[in-house]
Amino acid sequence: MFEVFSLVKFLILQGAGLVIALIAAGLFVYLVLRKLHSSRITLFLFFFFFGTCLLLYVPMGIPSSITYPFGLKTYGPAEGPWLPLKNVFTFFRHVRQFERVADIARDPNVTPAPLRAEGEEVSLHLTTKEVLAEIAPGVVVNYWTFDGTVPGPMLRVREGDMVHVTLSNDSNSLHHHSVDFHAVTGPGGGGVATYVAPGESKDFRFRALNPGLYVYHCAAPNVANHMAHGMYGMILVEPKEGLPQVDKEFYVMQGEVYTAGKMGTQGLQVIDTEKMLSGNAEYIIFNGRVGGLNGKMTAATGEKVRIYFGNGGVSDISSFHVIGEIFDTVYPEASIGGALLKNVQTTLVPAGGATIVEFGLEVPGRYILVDHALSRLDRGAWGVLEVTGTENREVFDAAVDPQVAATPGH
């Protein structure tokens, strides 16, 4: 009985808007027709209108784009990701106060300096900010971020450091936020200790016991929803002896964005949490947006590069690959101190995980970073590393048709 009632309630709520719209449209058509035609033709056209509506409704039902998840019941440890209608109104009331960020993508070149003097207590400060930015030209998303970019800044400490973390939540935020570091040994990874209301700051300290490259992310409920809005970044805990010297380091993170509008739909996009629960991302992107890395990553032949690559998810596992290169060294799952892998083509990066890859550059040209689940390229999961230098025919000897090379995708 209760199930029947909830179903009826659901149908009434979903159907009421559509029924009211239909009646209003019907009346409007009826009135217009009556002004212009005899009552017989009016009645005929009126029923013709309703017939057409029914004919369309029976096979297609209510268009999914106008349904709204009023009562999405989920079974996580905290509240579900469904969007209360009042939040939608709050968002639109405050839409003018959000900062508009010109480029949401974190610069992949920005990696902090490697090592400092020994035995320091390191202070880190992050600010959670809700902003508006383009995910693709003309497509705007309300990102929730650390420090205004996706991913948040790359942080770097050393094994054994005492790390003092302060998290401030911008006063313009509409939500509580927090930060859970996978580098932390302790309940919640700092997520509970840093649960901050808009305008508040909180701090905690942790000892960086284990070297490695670790994801950090917001852990405010609903966690998946906060991460799908862009709330992730990485912290490198360098081993005591440091990492081997390389010429260039890059910082890249993959993530998914579940917009209500289909990929390419212009204008401000709402996040569709039902798509998120089903894992049907509209955009799968490197550094926050389509083309987030492009024109930013350059190196030269003879150089050795290292990429810190993480996966903010929330659901997809990444098959990280660089087209035309072989990873000389992989730190599998970003583990430091364990066995290294040599000569790897594609490496797995779990959701909420990372990898470190190193490779030397022998041949100049364009090298495309991808998730080798290649249909994801069309959703945005690619970026270009431009390598300059002189040709090296000992390694790669090919006559390249410049016309083909200039075609997009090559």
Ligand SMILES: [Cu+2]
């Ligand atoms: Cu958050």
